[in-house]
Amino acid sequence: MLKLPPNYSEPLPAAFYPASAPLPFSRADFGPDFQWGASAAAYQTEGAWQHQGKGPSIWDDFTRRKGAIRRNEHGRVAADFYNRYETDLDLASGMGLTDFRFSAAWARVLPEGTGAVNRRGLDYYDRLVDACLERDLRPLLTLYHWDLPSALQARGGWATRDIVNWFADYAQIMARRLGDRVPQWAVLNEPMVFVGAGHLLGVHAPGRRHLGAFLAAAHHATLAQAEGGRALRAMLPDSARIGTTFSCSHLTPHRPGNRSDEAATRRADALLNRFFVEPTLGLGYPVAELPALRWLLERYQKPGDEQRMQFDFDFWGIQNYTREVVKFSPWLPLQWAALVSAKQRGVPYTDMGWEVYPESVYQMLKQFAAYPNAPTLMITESGSAFPDVAMDGRVADAARRAYLQAAIGQVLRARREGVDVSGYFAWSLTDNFEWAEGYGPRFGLVHVDYETQERIVKDSGRWYQAFLGGQAVESNVDFVVRSSRNLGR
Template sequence: MIQLSPSYSEPLPAAFFPSSAPVPFSRANFGPDFQWGASAAAYQSEGAWQQQGKGPSIWDDFTRRKGTIRRNEHGRVAADFYNRYETDLDLAASLGLTDFRFSVAWPRVLPEGTGAVNRRGLDYYDRLVDACLERELRPMLTLYHWDLPSALQARGGWANRDIVHWFADYAQTVARRLGDRVPQWCVLNEPMVFVGAGHLLGIHAPGRRHLGAFLAAAHHATLAQAEGGRALRAVLPASARIGTTFSCSQLTPHRPGNASDEAATRRADALLNRFFVEPTLGLGYPTAELPALRWLLERYQKPGDQQRMQFDFDFWGVQNYTREVVKFSPWLPLQWAALVPARQRGVPHTDMGWEVYPESIYHMLKQFGAYPNAPKLLITESGSAFPDVVTDGRVHDVARRAYLQAAIGQVLRARQEGVDVGGYFAWSLTDNFEWAEGYGPRFGLIHVDYETQERIVKDSGRWYQEFLSGARVSAERAAIVGTDAE
């Protein structure tokens, strides 16, 4: 077990705590059934990129291209979770978590994306699920967290409509093996990120920069989101809960009251926050705010697609890290809007360049919860990246601890106002490979020395453990922002 210090003396940065946050509070305020977890993803943490029959993924390919990743880093070893999952799950259990969210690597199960199953890959996830249950950690399995098999990318990847069927077959392959023990399933992880960053901006795998590829991939991901849900429901026990996850950010205009910026904010909201949510409810794409979508998507939609995009999910995973400030831009077609970086606005920001703004979680829970027939909401990712220094075997991450405390307070605020939110999963359990940013940004509750693979529970993780044991959150807000959040 981790030994907690009796108290934390460092002041918490005041900028993390808006006056509307409900403090003091404790775990008891959330009720006995609230889920408390941490999340991880296969490519970011597993490593073992060629072990036991695993096929290559688009991220294996992308990271081999010079200049795509900072310092030309890659996820071939990452946090070595594939070989260290038992000790990492021991740490997760010692923190007092009730749930652990992880993803399955599609090419570890189906090296060619379709066809022959790699039994050793499925055996690994079999052992991982059993290890969670042995530690009384309820597993939540994400089917797709961005590591598409290279063999399918060679056939067009998400831009090929056939991927809807490929994905459904993969979903059922995993569900038939693990469905008797996994009670919670996420279909996709943040589709707007993997189609936008991967097919329009070119900064994530597969590295495409093409509007047509983006729209095709976006439409096929929307179809796969619903078809994957139906594929799971056809083979899982009736008690299984099926959800999917959405990236989102509270959006505010750069110049409040300015008509151009206000309109740009509405267009950005339609693309970034609503595009994948509303089709699941039968509302179709938000083309009223983005009329260009109407004729562009006609190229990819077929009769009956609006019905195929609908699925009655049991929960939505809300994944929020910051808010964004939006201004009108004549240089960005489709949404005619640009995001104003936090650094330009002179506000406290994280190592990712994201504004420190935990209140965004509250606003996005309110926005998603306002949809008629919205399912239960879970915060399936929430976290912050700040510099870590190991001192005498400890990581005193004051800013991350403050963010975690403030974010949980904002979830409680939404819950107290009637939003049906039932869980909070910190991103991430351990430090890991952060995509194009490499190993620089650290989000983990647990520090990883990538040279030795040594683990150290950070003070943020210790605080989470203390909170989950029933400790009450203080109302301290008086301190100034620390240098590690500037």
């Protein structure tokens, strides 16, 4: 089955409305304290890349490389959130969101990564936090969403052990200034992505392709994850909640029952889903499934590190978009596994090439909740990128509406089975710069015309507003059929 064209006018595939999702349901089924939000990230939305003392980041550098980003695009203006945050927060509040998750640009606060603080940068985040609170939006601040100051990369970046202390100092600066008003904090955003894509695959900043750099960066990010948590806890009031976020995908073998594919799936799971969470619990790295990690332990882990990697987080942010199907590959060392793409398998996929599989949200909630002493879980990113057509002031994005609805249904399914999941944050509030993919894929509940910066709340955003206002989800199938008939009109 091919990916969906912009004006898809037939009932959408069954993948959008899995039979296992509970129907009907409404916001009331989640209880009065459940958090409903949307997420954003500094480099993807802010722009203002050299404004008021901000220093350059590794993404400013990486986007200058010819061919690194599709169409050689960059985030120098992005969605202009730096200048338009009040308008965007008005849209978030108008949807009925209770929470807004955003990240701070480290180089906006510390242009050199350490040393002198850029007061104008801190003042901006002061204003942003206050603007959230004025609209009854509870802020969730992510300290690091991939945009390392260039000055620190020049000193070794994540591959040098010094970054653990640099990051802890940055965390304390942010907590000292904003801790009286920000009630919830996330330390890192998806460490496996910025470490793996940036240091092993070379497709994200800083663009390195070196196994040693990957293992060093991975270990230092694991340490920084815990040290950042401790730095926050030392500065914040007891009521503050401290978490971190993990990328994850439900993994299944390409040939169920095939011993090679089954073993490859276990190795891929250890690398993609377990690597950064288990050290926080005192379980260490998953060396049994990934023997190559012994090199990491021998070369980079020092006495006492196993204790330093532990931290008692108040919540884990689960960030899931799809599942992956895994087969054995002799050509990929470390995990000896390859992913079989959705296109190869002939299943529906998004503009990112990811399989449309909302049930992965449920599967990953169950997997993380199974850890002894697991904290509260939140879905801090969940969404889909499909082609959008803005016509007569409307974006009729039936596919995204259906995905959002199905994913929320999967959260309720896990919650009804006893999983302690306390929030759902859609990715993303607005369309934005999607890293190596540039401005092509659109995830937003709000459409952005990048030439004029005009905003249009999409049908998915309007549905989210109706749902948060009490509208029940009666039938995924009927909903998708009704929505798809209106596409493109």
